[in-house]
Amino acid sequence: MASHRKPRSRSGLMRTSQAVGITTAALTSVALLSQTAGAAPAEPKPSLEEVQKKVDDLYRQAGVATQKYNAAKESADQQRGEVDGLLDQVAKRTDKLNDARRELGSLAAAQYRNGSTSETASLLLADDPQQMFDQRQLMSRLGDRQQRAVEDYESLQREANDKRGEAQKSLETLTESQSELRDSKKAVQAKLSEARELLSKLTAEEKARLAEIERRKEAAAKRKAEELARQQAEEERRREAEEAARQEQEDQESGTGDGSDSGSDSGTGSGSGDTSYAAKAEKVIAFAEAQIGKPYVWGAVGPDSYDCSGLTQDAWKTAGISLPRTTWDQVKVGTTVKTADAEPGDLVFFYDDISHVGIYIGGGKMIHAPKPGANVRTESIYYMPIHSVVRPA
Template identity: 80%
Template structure:
């Protein structure tokens, strides 16, 4: 009997354990189903085209932020030099003021030794001689030399106060420029970080497809550049024939004695061509150097740093940012672009390259790339400017 009871107890425990397990599994399944039903549907993965557009937009935004950084950096450097100059002037004025104070002290001591009035000595030693300056009875006792010492002290004191005030204002302006510089730097780094993150999340297959899209874009840009080169070549040939015809006519008129000897602008064109040759030669020498935002050479460049350094070789001083460079010189049409001209891109004018002819330019494209030759149609053109 005892053995039957033990067997029955074990059987009951086994059945209870199985029932608990089944119930737990059922409850878990219900919970999982409930969570699945309540969970928000996963967002669809963006298409490769969308990723490319977003990456390009981020690089553009980083380019615009880089120009802000360049502008703030240039302003900060100028302001720092101005502040340093003012502080030097303040120190100089302070030294001169101390010298004048010592001169007043010497005069006062001499008067004391000679038995002069204490009121006059007090005036010469006062922190603010102007308060006593208007007292005619005291001024009448001063010699011309003493009066000059008082006047010099008064002028130096006013000058020192003014320079201290200017230095204080300039320091506040410098602090503001430094804060803007820091914000612009953070914006650049943020945009570049977002672009790198998007690219890092692509699979090997997606990266290959993205490269194919880029090649297609480059091919289309090249086609447009070749089309422009043919158009410009035809226009150049037309101008050459027109110039030859004009010269032939001028010779005939001179032979007949009716020539007017009219001049031409060939001298100006030759001068620009000579400058452009220097600019392009320099730019070609930078091909292969890395793009670094905020850099202006000699080991790395951003877009406007390259154009600024290149035109410097031709004796032309360009501003630091694309926004200021676009205002220098004469705006020309794309069809009339000449080698050496600056080509600006995008509505926000955040990029620039140096035109070298045949629809091509040398430029510093973006982070992760090097200075290179590329079609001007790779990006939407804003304008073309001839700096000299």
């Protein structure tokens, strides 16, 4: 039986296919637009000023971590020395204890040969010698020599145990210091790696512009240093004029005339008039100048490389002054003075966290070990925010 359905025309099929294609394309476009709209916008590239600030902050944070590392290393070194000393004492007391044990053994053997009851042997074989020491009847049975030997043994055993306990505690402290040392080292390395990564992403043009920003910063710091130098020079001339006027008046009152033999000493040009300090400062600065050009290496104390506090510590050592290892401890040594009153040899500390230090050489300038990638150099003290100025001696 024939079908009564009307066959679909070819043109109708084509129209249907086209409609489906248009619909699919439209849906795809909508989906793509939705994805684009929902995607997070790309973060804007930081400006060079922001990059420089970030890098400077990372170097400063690395400086803080370096001081923590220095403190932990100093503590670990001291603790290691103490542990070695205690272990040496333990070894010596153990030797003495063994000698005492052999003495008791000799007495026990003699008792055995004489056929007497070997209380000394019982002591040596006892699970708890201390319990036997507490038994007064044992002590009363022993002769004088035996009693002294037992007392010596007991005393040496107690001392050896005490020293072992001290050594164990000191070892635990050393382990903690070493753990802190490792953590500080990782922190320094992480900050420096982050700074290097930021700088590595800059183009050649951006690096040139960043260098120009750095030059402007240095120039501004130099101008401030020159202004401080001018003010200090004026103050020095004023003091000298006052001293000359005072000396002239004293000469007139004493009738000495030209004052050629007044016996007074106007000093060395130092604002404090302390010639001994000026002599020490001269040694400090001479040493620091000899280190110019050596690389900054965090945690280094010379002689081939330095970090900031390692340089100041080594420099002041030449003047007979032992400074602590870290900036946080060095800032506590000596007398704090105003920046305007800074004299050559003074220590200049920077940042609120006191993570950097340099040696003032006059004229608003210092010698310091700046940061990784830089060498010991002369620079304006205004290159970084000043925390305080300290006169160590």
